[in-house]
Amino acid sequence: MSSKVIEADVDESFAADRQVVIEHLAGINPHAQLSEQEKSDYKARIKALLQQHNAVLVAHYYTDPIIQELAEETGGCVADSLEMARFGKEHPADTLIVAGVKFMGETAKILTPHKRVLMPTLEATCSLDIGCPADEFSEFCDQHPDRTVVVYANTSAAVKARADWVVTSSIALDVVEHLDKCGEKILWAPDKHLGAYVQKQTGADVLLWDGACIVHEEFKARGIEDLKALYPGAAVLVHPESPQAVVELADVVGSTSQLIQAAETLPNREFIVATDQGIFFKMQQRCPDKVFHVAPTAGSGASCRSCANCPWMAMNALDNLADVFERTDNEIFVDEALAEQAMRPLRRMLEFKKS
Ligand code: SF4
Helix, strand or coil, rough: CCCCCCCCCCCCCHCCCHHHHHHHHHHHCCCCCCCCHHHHHHHHHHHHHHCCCCCEEEEEECCHHHHHHHHHHCCCCCCHHHHHHHHHHHHHCEEEEEEHHHHHHHHHHHHHHCCCEEEECCCCHHHHHHHHHHHHHHHHHHCCCEEEEECCCCCCCHHCCCEEEEEECCHHHHHHHHHHHHEEEEEEECCCHHHHHHHHHCCCCCEECEECCCCHHHHHHHHHHHHHCCCCCCCEECCCCCCCCCCCCCEECCCCCHHHHHHHHHCCCECCCCCCCHHHHHHHHHHHCEEECCCCCCCCCCCCCCCCCCCCCCHCHHHHHHHHCCCCCCECCCCCHHHHHHHHEEEEEEHHHHC
């Protein structure tokens, strides 16, 4: 597929750092050094293994395009974390190969304990998960017993087990609105930006845990304004894990699936997108005639220059996928009692979505 994704090139200082950006991205692109023949050999091998083991590949929108392509070519799915969980649960395969980050593998295992769940690497984690250790979180909940505990899907099984509700970004607003109408006060974790957005939109009483996504937190409002001046017809699509100043510039704020849908349905031909650039694969596939610009992450004092690329998602690669069945260090196990506790808030989420 020809890429129409354009890296942000906002001002001279940014342009000067372009090479740094490209090198950074090449550094985390697991397939940068592979020839086309090597990629094709890997794909053929993985396809055969999936068939042989009655396994299905479930990939997140933020994984490398080649992994997303492979999931689709082999009858698996590419989706957000909620749809990944649903797909894995309903698919008849004995083994789920989850290409994403660890909490997604855990969620798959909790929902389908009878299936084997493997991941290309268990080292693929998430700053939100890391920033919300179960013991500290539990203490925080104990300090606020009057609040309904709502946690984002990007958390460990132990944190989910402590919650009343689990939500993804696609249903966070609806769930909190519902709880607010029921007169409940919320304790929200772990993403403070998404929590603040939900609080603002619903007017609910929300107490926030102090966590953030290292990818979305880097988007800069100033850079987006500059880019918007260059492309005045572009619509701005923003994931709500981004800081408030960035969210305020958005034409559409939403989950990965909602942003893809917005790219399809809005009449604009160009878009500035503030989320992980893995999403461009699906946007470009659905909208081949539209043009997508990566929202800038540059800014004075920024540690990351337009990466917009989750280093943990990038760990899902053809080589570790090709030996996913051979290793012994990549299977997801969740303690049975913990899984049972975590299942309660997860079930609420799944049933809420269906209602
Ligand atoms: S993009 Fe952010 S929220 Fe998503 S897995 Fe990476 S660190 Fe976590």
